[in-house]
Amino acid sequence: MELLVPGGDVDAIKAAILAVGGHPIADEDSSTHAIYCGLDKFNARNRAANISFDELQSIIRLAHTHNCLIFLTLNILILENEITALTSLLNQLANTQIDGLIVQDLGLLYLLKKHYPTLPVHASTQMTTHNPGQIKFLHKLGVERVNLSRELNLEEIKHLSSIANENKMSTEVFVHGSQCLSFSGICYMSSFYGSNSGNRGRCSQPCRDKYNTTLAGNDYPLNLKDNAAYNNIGELYDAGVYSLKIEGRIKKSDYIYSVARTYRKQLDSWLKQKTLQNDSASLYKVFNRDFSNAYLTGNISKKMFIDNPRDYSLKRIAAENKHLSQEEIADAEQALYNEKDTIKAEVEEKIKHLSIEKLPLTMRVSGREGTPLKVTVQKDQTSFDVYSNITLTGKGTEALRYDTIFKRLKAINDTDYFISDMDLEHMPNNLYLPFKELTTIKNQLLYILNDNKHPIAPIRLPALKNTSESHAQTPVHVIISSLKDLQQVKKTNAQLYFKLPSNFKKNFTELVGIFKQEPKLIPWFPAVIIGDDYLLALKFLDKAKPRLLVTDNTGIAFEACNNGIKWIAGPSLNLVNSYSLLCLKEDFNCSGAFLSNEISRSQIKGIQKPADFKLFYSIYHPQLLMTTRQCLFHQVVGCQKTTLNDSCMQHCEKSSSITNTKDIAFIIEKTYGNHQRIYGRQHCLNTAIVKDMPHRFDAFVVDLSPVKTETNVKTDHKDLLHCFEEFILGKTDAEELHQLIAPTSNNAYKKGI
Structure with a gap:
């Protein structure tokens, strides 16, 4: 272990x-x-x-x-x-x-x-x-x-x-x-509010921030x-x-x-x-x-x-020694300070004796006309010799001197060694050797210094071909996540995706039946599917037999590939470069993908999609920032249960909000069969990408999932979809959509990661 x-x-x-x-x-x-x-x-x-x-x-x-x-x-x-x-x-x-x-x-x-x-x-x-x-x-x-x-x-x-x-x-x-409060890799909270992406190593830890005191009495409701x-x-x-x-x-x-x-x-x-x-x-x-x-x-x-993100070591003394007087607690705290200082000093003293300095090599270069060039290397307490394959001559382009030899051997300084001294005293002047032979000597030296392993030649990636296709008309696809919404939009011509919950045990049979009855309805699997929920998802694939699916979970992607089901990669797979698309297409027979919602206009433009591969982009959606296995309602509004159990996942449905001291609000939502999620206060509406990249995507996608944010929509789903279609066709301008849907935000597309 x-x-x-x-x-x-x-x-x-x-x-x-x-x-x-x-x-x-x-x-x-x-x-x-x-x-x-x-x-x-x-x-x-x-x-x-x-x-x-x-x-x-x-x-x-x-x-x-x-x-x-x-x-x-x-x-x-x-x-x-x-x-x-x-x-x-x-x-x-x-x-x-x-x-x-x-x-x-x-x-x-x-x-x-x-x-x-x-x-x-x-x-x-x-x-x-x-x-x-x-x-x-x-x-x-x-x-x-x-x-x-x-x-x-x-x-x-x-x-x-x-x-x-x-x-x-x-x-x-x-x-x-x-x-972390969120499942790692699918937390976008820091990215969307501050442009510090956790997927880029820049998380600003908004879950550790102070918030306005919640109804449950917590100032740090997200702090684990x-x-x-x-x-x-x-x-x-x-x-x-x-x-x-x-x-x-x-x-x-x-x-x-x-x-x-x-x-x-x-x-x-x-x-x-x-x-x-x-x-x-x-x-x-x-x-x-x-x-x-x-x-x-x-x-x-x-x-x-x-309810405090700071160091607990001193607070623990007071919490566990309530029988002590204030003076005795102060003495105990001072003793801990002293012990911390002692530990720090001891560690500093110990690490002084560990060196990461490069190891010196001394070299002696020798030879005479008609003999091979000999390089003797002194390393630690040992030495070894390397010889040229051809002999030295008295004629050539450039005589062997310190500078010419060092120039050919200096790559050794890029290893864990460096040339500390090179002696040419035993080398007569005006001797010559082809430079490519010095390169051969260098490679022999590197081989020996690398535990007798040959250097691996550098890889140069071939240029990727631009396979973007021109679309006379980019269609609108629609995401829904409730059966109620299905009745409102199923008569449209749009491709329909239905977001499945992580756990749908209680309505499994109903959902299987609906997907069999509605062949144009495409199942969309969430990012987190654990344990029995995963087994149930596999059972769904077997019973519903979808012709196509979308997934934010690579486990479902693997099963789709294995079972010959066409599949599309969702945005939570965090696809931000051309090679990630190639990976999914070549290794897993993926037919298309959504690009990450985190990246900006300029970051999107450089991505090349593979041949026979579709590219999708969500232009309207609630901004999912975090998925957690925790119960946040304990911290925000209180809950009668002290511990989560299986029934919480299947039966709990609640929503609330929290606001940090910078006046940034977040929506907390729990729906049937899903883990708890945190959303941004406003929906994302990215109308700019339609003009910026009108022929880049195979479909623009509109997410009608009923997440209650500050964003208000002044019409029903059917009319809203019609407005999106008219906008993408160029028959209406972006301002009409923004008047219909407000307020919205689009920071990621402007700033990226």
Whole structure:
């Protein structure tokens, strides 16, 4: 079993190495250890200090000497204009000893599988993996390990781990640190209100913000306690989980050291003796928001929230020592301050002795006319020789001097080594060798320095062809999510999508019947489908036999592909580049896709769609910002139940709103069969894209789901659709729609991610 520890800056990574390193990796009685870190680009913790590529090379060496693996986070969505820079980075990474890449973007997964098969790939928690189909989907893309959604309980984790193992994959579970309120990867709250996308590593954590006091008396109604599975290590082991992951790449070195060391001791105690320690005190001495393991135990309740997002370590002293006087509590708090300072000083002292400086190489270049050129390299306490394949001559274009030789060998400085000295004293003047032979010598040196592995040649991606088609008339498609709305719009000529709930157990038979009766009605599957809900969705596919479906869930996508059902990728699959579209078409027989609602006009324009592939865009919809497995009504208006149960999912239907202290309001909605969701205060209406890209999309889509926001519509569904059709045909202008539907917003299209 592996303990996976975060590292933001170099000091934090060193602290992680000290806290967990040391055990031989082959020792089956001990935990293995790994550290995940990010470069200064392409990672989901932009607020972390992060590291440079040069530092990464040295960190890998340092970690490996301490029996730690290094995983690199490339866990953000990749924009089209970043593909060239990304490929350049992958070309470099292919020639390192990196132990794995943690990935979110489907386009990046496609590139890694097709062009970089030597790089091990792990699926980020940002991929929202929570059902068997999703594991099989990722396996088809070459993923070796999957980080499961944090909201799952032990039984769900056990089942998914068994599916992963059957597919020769391993599972990873977060066991400690900050807890997101939303399912990861499908939270757009920070993006739509501040243009800081969580899918780009810029989340501003609006769920931690202060809000106007709710009816339930909370100022921080969306703020969860931290996750802590310290006492669940044995159960996770029994569930088949391989890697235990600690959150915290923006945390400092003293935090990393304290938490990682505590979990290492607990894990080793379980692996060696099958016993758990009861010594979690050190976890409360560093930053925390108090702790909960309620997702793991399946006890989702209001006790998972805390009405303060700041450090709880001092508050805990007062909360747990109410019998003490104020003076005694103050003394205890001061003692904790002192202990924090001591820990920080101790860690700083320990990491001083770990160096990530590049290793120096000294070279002696020698030879004479008629003999091969000889390069002797001194590395650490060893040395080796490399010879040219042809002999030196007295004639040529440019004589071999320090500058000409160094210029051909300087690529060595891009590795974990650098040329500290190059001696040419034993080399006569005016000797010549073809430059391509110096390149051959350089490659021999790189081969030896890379543990006798040949460098992997850089990949150059071929240019993608523009397959956009000109549409004389772009049709309007319609989304509905209630049977009542079906009666209003089914007589229109528009293509109809029906949004299914996550759980439709109570009206399963009715829904199957309706889809059989209405062949032009297309089922739309939501992003989150867990456990029995997933099995019910598969049963629906078998009974209803749809000719086409839309899905925001890759598990349903996998099943559609396997069963020969045409399918369209929904916007929650976060498609923002051409290679993500290629991935779905080539590997999963996808017939079309919605682009992400997060990206801007300029970011959309660069995307090339594959041949025989349809592209869709939603121009009117409620802005879904978050889906959560929690009950928010506990925090907002109160609820008679203290804990969620199965009946809540099927039978609860409520709505409310919250407003933060910046006067930004959010709509909270729970509908039958769905998880709770947070929406923006206004619907999105993007009329600009119709003029900006009139022939880019195969359909513009209008979402009539009955989500009650501040947006008012002054007509019924039938007339509204007619107005949209007239606008797209150019018979009316955008102003008429905006007068009919108001107020609306369209920030994402202007600002992007």
